[in-house]
Amino acid sequence: MGNENKISTKETLKLNASQANQINQVNQANQTTKNVPFGNYVLVEELGHGAMGKVFKAYHRYLKRYVALKIPTNLGQDDLQRFLREAETMAKLRHPNIIHIHEVGSYNNQPYFTMDYIEGQDLSAYYKKNTLSTRQIVQLMIEICQAIFHAHQQGIVHRDLKPANIMMTVDQKPIIMDFGLAKNFNENQKLSQSGMILGTITYMSPEQAQGKNRKIDERSDVYSLGVILYELLTERAPFINGSSFMLLHDIVNRPPIPLREIKAKIPKALDNICLKALNKKPKDRYQTAKKLAADLQSFIEGKNVNAKAKKSYKSVLYQNQTLIRVLLMVFIPLIFALMTFAVVHYRSKAQYYSSQNLKNEKILRENFNFEGKVTTTIPMSDDFDILKEQYQFLQKCDEINEDLHKVALLSLPSAQKIKEKLLHICISAHRQKIKDENERKKQQKKAAKRIQELYFLGIHNARSLQILTEYLYGRKYTYAKHVDIKDKQIIKIFQKATQKNPNHGWTQLRYGYALVHSNKDRSGLEIIKKALTKANDEDLGWMHFNFAECYEKLQMENEAYQQYNIAARTGNDNIWLYYKRASLIASMNNNQYDKLAMSEWDIVYKKMPNWELGDYHAYKFFHFYIHYFLKKEQYKKALEICDMQIQVQGWMYEPHFLKGNVYLKQKNHTLVKKCYEKAIDMIVNNKQKDLANAGRIMSIMQNYLSSK
Incomplete structure (x- = not known):
């Protein structure tokens, strides 16, 4: 034998x-x-x-x-x-x-x-094939929690709890399996190094996601139990971002969406239990699986549970009345003293500026040739000489900006008229026909910024609000920086612009977009739907693209996918669209994922000769498919894309690094070394050593090269 x-x-x-x-x-x-x-x-x-x-x-x-x-x-x-x-x-x-x-x-x-040998199927397949009531789900989780608590009593933490590792027998009894990553706290184990991420990402606790293996204990399993409970109740995981990197980031940094926001019928007590188990900090979770099971049992029996929702500011104020009274007694006299000082200081400044009134007004008249008359509208002339003369007026305003604001603050008789005339000139400057595109954008940006300043001085009209929303929308929601006003103020500006321009589709769309991206306000979706009915045919492609981004922000993946498809059919022929759609397909865990992902690649591959591929959008698209083909072990295809990116984005070090990773998978160490050395040279020559990502990648490559 x-x-x-x-x-x-x-x-x-x-x-x-x-x-x-x-x-x-x-x-x-x-x-x-x-x-x-x-x-x-x-x-x-x-x-x-x-x-x-x-x-x-x-x-x-x-x-x-x-x-x-x-x-x-x-x-x-x-x-x-x-x-x-x-x-x-x-x-x-x-x-x-x-x-x-x-x-x-x-x-x-x-x-x-x-x-x-267990006859049955794992929990992942079981709950997809069977409709479980809330009570059945809770009873099932109680049994699982009690089993895990038994393991914890023996000093063992599972570290890889997930539905696929729980078998359901034919009599619906859960059996926990696969202790391959289990950790025994009673023994000195040296098989897991600090910084090594162990487990299945979706079900990892934040400390596992950060590779802090020494901090993993029974509360890490409690977090995984919370993820399983969340998935059984809502039919989705707490975090579903497409890439592994972003998924790890969300687990560590983002709070999970409350269960009742996904399914309103879930009882509030059960929502609180699940969210407590999913707390980022181990000390704020259930300290044992037994306590989690006890709270679930209390829920079934209709008793009060220990898990509570986060306290509102009212309850905090009520519980700290004495402290608040003491603080008020200290700060009210201090605030009164500061206000008194401010009033005295302002009056002295006002007296100083009053003595300069005539001088300031003389400066304005000399520079602007202003005679105290202004029409309600200024013709938007296409004559370059006229526009140039008007724009020189705007430049002079920049040069003596301080004097202009002194006049505005002191409310001189002519100040309001000067600001109104300035607003019209800003609008005119924004509409200049300058052949040099970069110069035109620069001047439009300057004019829009001035319109923003005038808005906060109380001066605006329909056209200026339209320009202002275009400016804020582009800088806040496309580049995600550079705008220093609060989201609430942005939304008020967009709302006012919509009221002044009720038939302008883009203005309405920007308002809806701002609502969704600032507050996750679903009313923005209805506003965008109305905006689409007022759009020109040439704008529809981009407007549907923005609509899809709003659905994606609200984690409504199917609706987002439909809108990306409509955008592609209505003329948005842009690599960024195909990248966003491919990323969304990955995040949806669609059964047709491979087929759809390959379809996206085939479309873009055919269109590439007609596109400019040197920008950030192409960079993201290349990387997405390099990692995709690496995962599918199609190394030849991954190398082709690396070479393609090197050809059109030759200044970047990343494609050389990724190409080295492909050769590493093929165990071609000679070419790995060549690619890594090239990437390191590019990082050093481009002075990118101080960038966090470049520094991390450089460390990985240098460690590899030193080991060979």
């Missing part, structure tokens, strides 16, 4: 390098496994495999029963230790909801262990 022995952990750990090679050979020989003899067992079929091992359905020839038999794959010494540690961990646990281990042994130098 072959060379079969029962082995102890210590004996197995003594396997030398040649025996490890034999393990790999056995694994390769068993690629196709069906009714293969294996010592006292017959391997019936493969149930699954992962990075650490394969699991087979096996039949014990003498005991006449089925078991699950696990063998390691492609093992080094550390991997072998993990494999045997998993067996030791399972042997310490005796609970009806935790899988039981039967035997640890070896056959022809192939380590293995056997455990219960």
